[in-house]
Amino acid sequence: MKYRFLFIIICSVLTSSCKFDRDGENGKFRITATTNIMADGVKALVGDSAVVTPVMAVGVDPHLYKASQRDLDLFFDADLVIYHGLHLEGKMVEVLDKFARTHPIIDVGELLPPTLLITSNEYANTVDPHIWFDVNLWTIAMKNLKDEIIRRKPEWKNYINTNWEKYQLKLNELDNYTNNKIHEITQQGQVLITAHDAFSYFGKAYDIEVKGLQGLSTLSEPGLNDVSKLVNFIIEKDIKAIFIEQSISPKAIKAVVEGCKRKGHAVKLAGPLYTDSLGEPNGPAGTYLGMVKTNVDTIVQNLKSE
Numbered sequence: 295m296k297y298r299f300l301f302i303i304i305c306s307v308l309t310s311s312c313k314f315d316r317d318g319e320n321g322k323f324r325i326t327a328t329t330n331i332m333a334d335g336v337k338a339l340v341g342d343s344a345v346v347t348p349v350m351a352v353g354v355d356p357h358l359y360k361a362s363q364r365d366l367d368l369f370f371d372a373d374l375v376i377y378h379g380l381h382l383e384g385k386m387v388e389v390l391d392k393f394a395r396t397h398p399i400i401d402v403g404e405l406l407p408p409t410l411l412i413t414s415n416e417y418a419n420t421v422d423p424h425i426w427f428d429v430n431l432w433t434i435a436m437k438n439l440k441d442e443i444i445r446r447k448p449e450w451k452n453y454i455n456t457n458w459e460k461y462q463l464k465l466n467e468l469d470n471y472t473n474n475k476i477h478e479i480t481q482q483g484q485v486l487i488t489a490h491d492a493f494s495y496f497g498k499a500y501d502i503e504v505k506g507l508q509g510l511s512t513l514s515e516p517g518l519n520d521v522s523k524l525v526n527f528i529i530e531k532d533i534k535a536i537f538i539e540q541s542i543s544p545k546a547i548k549a550v551v552e553g554c555k556r557k558g559h560a561v562k563l564a565g566p567l568y569t570d571s572l573g574e575p576n577g578p579a580g581t582y583l584g585m586v587k588t589n590v591d592t593i594v595q596n597l598k599s600e
Protein backbone atom coordinates (compact mmCIF):
# COMPACT_ATOMS: atom_id res chain seq x y z
CA MET A 295 0.00 0.00 0.00
CA LYS A 296 2.83 2.33 1.01
CA TYR A 297 4.69 1.77 -2.28
CA ARG A 298 1.50 2.14 -4.28
CA PHE A 299 0.87 5.50 -2.70
CA LEU A 300 4.47 6.59 -3.37
CA PHE A 301 4.09 5.52 -6.99
CA ILE A 302 0.91 7.58 -7.35
CA ILE A 303 2.69 10.59 -5.85
CA ILE A 304 5.70 10.28 -8.18
CA CYS A 305 3.50 9.86 -11.28
CA SER A 306 1.41 12.75 -10.24
CA VAL A 307 4.35 15.07 -9.59
CA LEU A 308 5.74 14.23 -13.03
CA THR A 309 2.50 14.92 -14.84
CA SER A 310 0.94 17.70 -12.86
CA SER A 311 3.56 19.83 -11.17
CA CYS A 312 2.26 22.98 -12.85
CA LYS A 313 -1.42 22.19 -12.35
CA PHE A 314 -2.28 25.07 -10.08
CA ASP A 315 -1.43 27.66 -12.72
CA ARG A 316 -3.18 25.86 -15.51
CA ASP A 317 -6.81 26.75 -15.99
CA GLY A 318 -8.17 23.21 -16.56
CA GLU A 319 -8.20 21.44 -19.91
CA ASN A 320 -11.84 22.36 -20.53
CA GLY A 321 -11.23 25.92 -19.58
CA LYS A 322 -12.28 25.37 -15.99
CA PHE A 323 -10.14 25.27 -12.90
CA ARG A 324 -10.86 22.16 -10.84
CA ILE A 325 -11.34 22.18 -7.09
CA THR A 326 -11.89 19.05 -5.03
CA ALA A 327 -13.39 19.53 -1.56
CA THR A 328 -13.62 16.73 0.99
CA THR A 329 -17.09 17.23 2.54
CA ASN A 330 -20.20 18.28 0.64
CA ILE A 331 -20.74 21.12 3.16
CA MET A 332 -17.30 22.53 2.34
CA ALA A 333 -17.89 22.05 -1.40
CA ASP A 334 -21.10 24.09 -1.12
CA GLY A 335 -19.28 26.95 0.62
CA VAL A 336 -16.50 26.91 -1.98
CA LYS A 337 -19.09 26.97 -4.81
CA ALA A 338 -20.72 30.05 -3.30
CA LEU A 339 -17.31 31.78 -3.36
CA VAL A 340 -15.84 30.74 -6.70
CA GLY A 341 -19.10 30.64 -8.70
CA ASP A 342 -18.50 29.85 -12.36
CA SER A 343 -14.73 30.24 -12.28
CA ALA A 344 -14.15 26.63 -11.19
CA VAL A 345 -15.69 23.17 -11.17
CA VAL A 346 -16.08 22.11 -7.53
CA THR A 347 -16.40 18.40 -6.73
CA PRO A 348 -17.08 16.99 -3.26
CA VAL A 349 -15.40 13.71 -2.31
CA MET A 350 -18.13 12.67 0.15
CA ALA A 351 -21.63 11.92 -1.12
CA VAL A 352 -24.84 13.00 0.59
CA GLY A 353 -25.37 11.22 3.93
CA VAL A 354 -21.74 10.17 4.36
CA ASP A 355 -20.25 10.45 7.87
CA PRO A 356 -16.92 12.35 7.53
CA HIS A 357 -15.56 11.09 10.88
CA LEU A 358 -15.49 7.51 9.58
CA TYR A 359 -14.87 8.10 5.88
CA LYS A 360 -11.80 6.50 4.30
CA ALA A 361 -10.40 7.67 0.96
CA SER A 362 -11.04 5.29 -1.95
CA GLN A 363 -9.05 5.01 -5.17
CA ARG A 364 -11.67 7.24 -6.84
CA ASP A 365 -11.04 9.89 -4.17
CA LEU A 366 -7.27 9.76 -4.73
CA ASP A 367 -7.97 10.31 -8.43
CA LEU A 368 -10.17 13.29 -7.55
CA PHE A 369 -7.34 14.74 -5.46
CA PHE A 370 -4.68 14.23 -8.10
CA ASP A 371 -6.90 15.52 -10.92
CA ALA A 372 -7.66 18.72 -9.02
CA ASP A 373 -5.89 22.05 -9.42
CA LEU A 374 -6.64 22.74 -5.78
CA VAL A 375 -7.85 20.60 -2.87
CA ILE A 376 -9.78 22.19 0.01
CA TYR A 377 -10.51 20.29 3.21
CA HIS A 378 -12.26 21.06 6.47
CA GLY A 379 -9.45 20.06 8.86
CA LEU A 380 -9.69 20.15 12.69
CA HIS A 381 -9.60 16.36 12.42
CA LEU A 382 -13.11 16.16 10.94
CA GLU A 383 -11.81 13.88 8.20
CA GLY A 384 -10.31 11.67 10.92
CA LYS A 385 -9.54 8.69 8.68
CA MET A 386 -8.11 10.78 5.85
CA VAL A 387 -5.51 12.76 7.81
CA GLU A 388 -2.56 10.65 6.61
CA VAL A 389 -3.62 10.79 2.96
CA LEU A 390 -4.19 14.56 3.11
CA ASP A 391 -0.86 15.17 4.88
CA LYS A 392 1.05 13.20 2.26
CA PHE A 393 -0.83 14.86 -0.56
CA ALA A 394 -0.10 18.33 0.87
CA ARG A 395 3.66 17.77 0.50
CA THR A 396 3.43 17.93 -3.27
CA HIS A 397 0.12 19.59 -4.16
CA PRO A 398 -1.80 22.83 -3.61
CA ILE A 399 -4.15 22.33 -0.70
CA ILE A 400 -6.02 24.52 1.79
CA ASP A 401 -6.80 23.39 5.34
CA VAL A 402 -9.76 25.63 6.26
CA GLY A 403 -9.53 24.85 9.98
CA GLU A 404 -6.04 26.32 10.04
CA LEU A 405 -7.39 29.64 8.74
CA LEU A 406 -9.44 30.15 11.93
CA PRO A 407 -7.99 31.81 15.05
CA PRO A 408 -7.66 29.05 17.71
CA THR A 409 -9.39 31.32 20.26
CA LEU A 410 -12.68 30.87 18.36
CA LEU A 411 -12.53 27.07 18.55
CA ILE A 412 -14.14 24.88 21.20
CA THR A 413 -11.87 22.37 22.89
CA SER A 414 -13.42 19.30 24.46
CA ASN A 415 -12.53 18.65 28.10
CA GLU A 416 -13.68 15.08 27.75
CA TYR A 417 -11.12 14.20 25.07
CA ALA A 418 -7.96 15.98 26.27
CA ASN A 419 -7.42 18.95 23.98
CA THR A 420 -9.48 17.67 21.07
CA VAL A 421 -10.80 20.56 19.01
CA ASP A 422 -14.47 20.29 18.06
CA PRO A 423 -14.62 20.36 14.23
CA HIS A 424 -18.36 21.20 13.86
CA ILE A 425 -17.79 24.93 13.25
CA TRP A 426 -20.55 25.22 10.60
CA PHE A 427 -23.28 25.15 13.26
CA ASP A 428 -22.31 28.66 14.37
CA VAL A 429 -23.28 30.61 11.26
CA ASN A 430 -21.11 33.53 12.34
CA LEU A 431 -18.06 31.28 12.73
CA TRP A 432 -18.76 29.68 9.33
CA THR A 433 -18.91 33.24 7.93
CA ILE A 434 -15.42 33.93 9.34
CA ALA A 435 -14.14 30.62 7.91
CA MET A 436 -15.57 31.46 4.47
CA LYS A 437 -14.16 35.00 4.57
CA ASN A 438 -10.69 33.66 5.38
CA LEU A 439 -11.02 30.97 2.73
CA LYS A 440 -12.06 33.60 0.17
CA ASP A 441 -8.93 35.65 1.00
CA GLU A 442 -6.73 32.56 0.71
CA ILE A 443 -8.21 31.64 -2.70
CA ILE A 444 -7.68 35.23 -3.91
CA ARG A 445 -4.07 35.10 -2.67
CA ARG A 446 -3.55 32.07 -4.90
CA LYS A 447 -5.71 33.28 -7.82
CA PRO A 448 -5.44 37.09 -7.82
CA GLU A 449 -7.12 37.30 -11.25
CA TRP A 450 -10.38 36.13 -9.60
CA LYS A 451 -10.34 38.90 -6.99
CA ASN A 452 -13.20 41.14 -8.21
CA TYR A 453 -15.46 38.24 -9.15
CA ILE A 454 -14.96 36.41 -5.85
CA ASN A 455 -15.43 39.58 -3.82
CA THR A 456 -18.76 40.22 -5.58
CA ASN A 457 -19.87 36.65 -4.81
CA TRP A 458 -18.70 37.08 -1.24
CA GLU A 459 -20.79 40.22 -0.68
CA LYS A 460 -23.95 38.36 -1.73
CA TYR A 461 -23.09 35.24 0.27
CA GLN A 462 -22.24 37.24 3.37
CA LEU A 463 -25.66 38.95 3.31
CA LYS A 464 -27.41 35.57 3.16
CA LEU A 465 -25.24 34.22 5.98
CA ASN A 466 -26.05 37.23 8.17
CA GLU A 467 -29.75 36.77 7.50
CA LEU A 468 -29.49 33.09 8.44
CA ASP A 469 -27.63 33.94 11.65
CA ASN A 470 -30.39 36.38 12.67
CA TYR A 471 -33.12 33.89 11.74
CA THR A 472 -31.47 31.18 13.85
CA ASN A 473 -31.07 33.49 16.83
CA ASN A 474 -34.72 34.52 16.81
CA LYS A 475 -36.14 31.03 16.29
CA ILE A 476 -34.01 29.27 18.91
CA HIS A 477 -34.90 31.93 21.45
CA GLU A 478 -38.52 30.70 21.20
CA ILE A 479 -37.59 27.33 22.73
CA THR A 480 -34.86 28.32 25.19
CA GLN A 481 -37.53 30.44 26.87
CA GLN A 482 -39.34 27.15 27.57
CA GLY A 483 -36.28 25.41 29.10
CA GLN A 484 -35.88 22.86 26.31
CA VAL A 485 -32.51 21.20 25.60
CA LEU A 486 -31.26 20.01 22.19
CA ILE A 487 -30.40 16.29 22.38
CA THR A 488 -28.84 14.53 19.39
CA ALA A 489 -27.06 11.29 18.47
CA HIS A 490 -23.53 12.73 18.51
CA ASP A 491 -21.93 15.80 20.01
CA ALA A 492 -22.17 18.01 16.92
CA PHE A 493 -23.96 21.04 18.37
CA SER A 494 -21.56 22.64 20.87
CA TYR A 495 -20.90 25.64 18.58
CA PHE A 496 -24.62 25.91 17.93
CA GLY A 497 -25.37 25.85 21.66
CA LYS A 498 -22.73 28.47 22.43
CA ALA A 499 -23.75 30.79 19.59
CA TYR A 500 -27.51 30.61 20.09
CA ASP A 501 -27.56 30.13 23.84
CA ILE A 502 -29.24 26.74 24.08
CA GLU A 503 -28.12 23.78 26.20
CA VAL A 504 -27.06 20.83 24.00
CA LYS A 505 -26.29 17.18 24.69
CA GLY A 506 -24.99 14.37 22.48
CA LEU A 507 -25.29 10.67 23.20
CA GLN A 508 -22.02 9.92 21.43
CA GLY A 509 -18.88 12.03 21.65
CA LEU A 510 -17.42 14.58 19.23
CA SER A 511 -16.59 11.89 16.73
CA THR A 512 -18.88 9.02 15.81
CA LEU A 513 -15.90 6.68 16.37
CA SER A 514 -16.85 6.21 20.03
CA GLU A 515 -19.87 3.98 20.70
CA PRO A 516 -22.27 4.97 23.48
CA GLY A 517 -22.52 2.50 26.37
CA LEU A 518 -25.53 1.42 28.45
CA ASN A 519 -24.51 3.86 31.14
CA ASP A 520 -24.61 6.79 28.67
CA VAL A 521 -28.10 5.76 27.58
CA SER A 522 -29.44 5.46 31.11
CA LYS A 523 -27.90 8.82 32.17
CA LEU A 524 -29.54 10.51 29.21
CA VAL A 525 -32.89 8.86 29.96
CA ASN A 526 -32.83 10.28 33.51
CA PHE A 527 -31.84 13.71 32.21
CA ILE A 528 -34.73 13.76 29.70
CA ILE A 529 -37.27 12.79 32.37
CA GLU A 530 -35.92 15.30 34.87
CA LYS A 531 -36.00 18.18 32.37
CA ASP A 532 -39.27 17.06 30.75
CA ILE A 533 -37.76 17.17 27.27
CA LYS A 534 -40.33 16.84 24.47
CA ALA A 535 -38.22 15.43 21.63
CA ILE A 536 -34.76 14.08 20.79
CA PHE A 537 -33.24 14.02 17.33
CA ILE A 538 -31.80 11.45 14.98
CA GLU A 539 -29.13 12.57 12.49
CA GLN A 540 -29.13 11.85 8.79
CA SER A 541 -25.53 10.57 8.62
CA ILE A 542 -25.64 8.41 11.78
CA SER A 543 -27.38 5.13 12.63
CA PRO A 544 -30.48 5.87 14.76
CA LYS A 545 -30.03 2.69 16.82
CA ALA A 546 -28.51 4.27 19.94
CA ILE A 547 -30.87 7.25 20.04
CA LYS A 548 -33.85 4.88 19.61
CA ALA A 549 -32.63 3.01 22.71
CA VAL A 550 -32.97 6.29 24.62
CA VAL A 551 -36.60 6.72 23.48
CA GLU A 552 -37.32 3.13 24.55
CA GLY A 553 -35.62 3.73 27.91
CA CYS A 554 -37.83 6.77 28.53
CA LYS A 555 -40.93 4.82 27.54
CA ARG A 556 -40.10 2.06 30.05
CA LYS A 557 -39.98 4.70 32.77
CA GLY A 558 -43.32 6.14 31.67
CA HIS A 559 -42.02 9.27 29.90
CA ALA A 560 -43.01 9.78 26.29
CA VAL A 561 -40.29 11.53 24.30
CA LYS A 562 -40.68 12.03 20.57
CA LEU A 563 -38.08 10.72 18.13
CA ALA A 564 -37.72 13.68 15.78
CA GLY A 565 -35.60 14.61 12.78
CA PRO A 566 -33.53 13.80 10.95
CA LEU A 567 -31.21 16.72 11.53
CA TYR A 568 -28.58 17.27 8.86
CA THR A 569 -25.43 17.39 10.92
CA ASP A 570 -22.28 16.33 9.07
CA SER A 571 -23.65 16.21 5.52
CA LEU A 572 -26.03 18.17 3.35
CA GLY A 573 -29.34 16.65 2.25
CA GLU A 574 -30.19 15.64 -1.33
CA PRO A 575 -29.04 18.28 -3.88
CA ASN A 576 -32.48 19.56 -4.85
CA GLY A 577 -34.09 19.16 -1.45
CA PRO A 578 -34.51 21.84 1.24
CA ALA A 579 -31.23 20.87 2.96
CA GLY A 580 -29.24 20.61 -0.28
CA THR A 581 -27.14 23.71 0.45
CA TYR A 582 -25.45 24.98 3.61
CA LEU A 583 -28.01 27.78 3.95
CA GLY A 584 -30.91 25.35 3.44
CA MET A 585 -29.40 22.76 5.77
CA VAL A 586 -29.09 25.15 8.71
CA LYS A 587 -32.59 26.58 8.17
CA THR A 588 -34.10 23.08 7.86
CA ASN A 589 -32.40 22.02 11.10
CA VAL A 590 -33.51 25.12 12.98
CA ASP A 591 -37.12 24.69 11.80
CA THR A 592 -37.12 20.98 12.74
CA ILE A 593 -35.66 21.70 16.19
CA VAL A 594 -38.09 24.50 17.00
CA GLN A 595 -41.14 22.70 15.62
CA ASN A 596 -40.48 19.65 17.81
CA LEU A 597 -39.38 21.34 21.04
CA LYS A 598 -41.77 24.26 21.15
CA SER A 599 -44.91 23.91 23.26
CA GLU A 600 -48.16 25.13 21.80
Ligand SMILES: [Zn+2]
Nearest residue numbers: 357492510570
Ligand atom coordinates in the same frame (compact mmCIF):
# COMPACT_ATOMS: atom_id res chain seq x y z
ZN1 LIG B 1 -19.75 15.08 13.55
